[in-house]
Amino acid sequence: MAERDTTGRPHDALSERLFEARIIIISGGIDQKVAERVTAQLLALSAADATAPITLYINSQGGHVEAGDTIHDMIRYVAPPVRIVGTGWVASAGALIYVAVPREQRYCLPNTRFLLHQPAGGAGGTASDIAIEAREIVKMRERLNRIFARETGQSVEKIEDDTHRNFWLGAEEAREYGLVGHIIESQGDLP
Structure with missing residues (x-):
């Protein structure tokens, strides 16, 4: 990705054009570096x-x-x-990002696939530390289930049942589930 000046604006021509068009792209794994970049872009565009x-x-x-x-x-x-x-695919933490906006502002292309599942973690150390980590993962799972229930209109119990294992949805299934607002085929379909 392009370097940024102190305003958070990108330096290369493609990134500058996307910034001017008020477009942000998240592709690949979600980590702290991606979160920092997207946060900077959102704040710069807001400013x-x-x-x-x-x-x-x-x-x-x-x-x-x-x-x-x-x-x-x-x-x-x-x-x-x-x-x-x-x-492409909108999975796990990507799906959490996807539901940050109201359903009517959630679009996808026809071949997009969605994956919802419970969070995973790897705990090590003492038995006490492992117990603490397990409790935290359970709290995280409950919080995520509440978010997905609120944003899809499904019950928390249904989200819990569906996400007990990997829960894949195609675009149309995701729309019926309440995850997707609109399936679009071209940029002209965006308002």
Whole structure:
């Protein structure tokens, strides 16, 4: 990705053009570095114009839940309206980011696949440390289930049942589930 100046604006021509068009792209794994970049872009775009919409494209296998939380919360925090377009696959922490906007602002392309599942963790150390980590993962799972229930209209119990194992949805299934607002085929389909 391009280097940035002190305003968070990118230096290379492609990144500059995307910035001017108010487009953010998340592709690949979600980690702290991605969260930092997307946060900087959201804040810079908000500072540039607090009313013009931002379009975020996401194609991600997921990653660190905490990094996904950062992006999810920042999307909800900034003043400009954000719409999200899913493409490829939107999985795990990527799905958490995807539901940061109201359903009517959630778009996907026809071949997009979605994956919801419970968080995974690897605990090591003493038995006490492992017990603490296990409790934290359970709390995280419960919190994520509440978020997905709120944003899809499904019950928390249904989300718990569905995400007990990997839960894959195609674009149409995701729309019926309440995850996707609109399936689009071209950029002209965006309002």
